[in-house]
Amino acid sequence: MAACxxxxIDSQLDRIRAENTVDIFGAVNRMRTQRNFMVQTEQQYAFLYEVMVEAVQLTGSEVSAHSLYNYVxxxxxxxxxxxxxxxxxDQIPRSGMKSNFPQNITALELEFQTAINGN
Known part of the structure; x- marks a missing residue:
């Protein structure tokens, strides 16, 4: 599954950039004509859609390769x-703010929480 x-994912990211559309069904079908066992389970198929949804929702989050080390x-x-x-x-209650305020949280943790919570 990994290579497939x-x-x-790569072909559909290119398609999003070029056409602003995705066609996972078509991409999988084309691949399966050459290699029958490329996507074997519904879970694998669903994963491809989940990745594309995230790719579309997280636009503007790209970091250039040159800047990646400093960004991390x-x-x-x-x-x-x-x-x-x-x-x-919005997630921190106004009353007792100091007691509920996250201490020593990294920017990585914040970014991750925002990504998974859809904020």
């Missing part, structure tokens, strides 16, 4: 209070 998934180092640092409030402000 990467091939389909920055994400590993403790997030400033202003960043925590920006990402989690």
């Amino acid at each position: 998934a990467f091939i389909v 180092m920055k994400l590993r640092q403790t997030a400033p209070t202003s960043m925590v409030l920006m990402y989690l402000g």
Whole structure:
């Protein structure tokens, strides 16, 4: 599945950029004409759709290869209070804010929580 998934994902990301559409069904069918066992389960098929949904929803989150190391180092640092409030402000109750305020949370943790919670 791994090789097939990467091939389909790569081709569909290219298609999104070029045509603003996806065709996972068509891509899988074309691949299966050459290799019968490329996508074997419904779970694998669903995974491809989930990846495409995330790719479309997370536009503007790309980092250039040249900047990746510095970006990751920055994400590993403790997030400033202003960043925590920006990402989690609505999730922190107003009463007793100090006791509920996340301490020593990294920017990576904030970004991940935002991605999985759809904020």
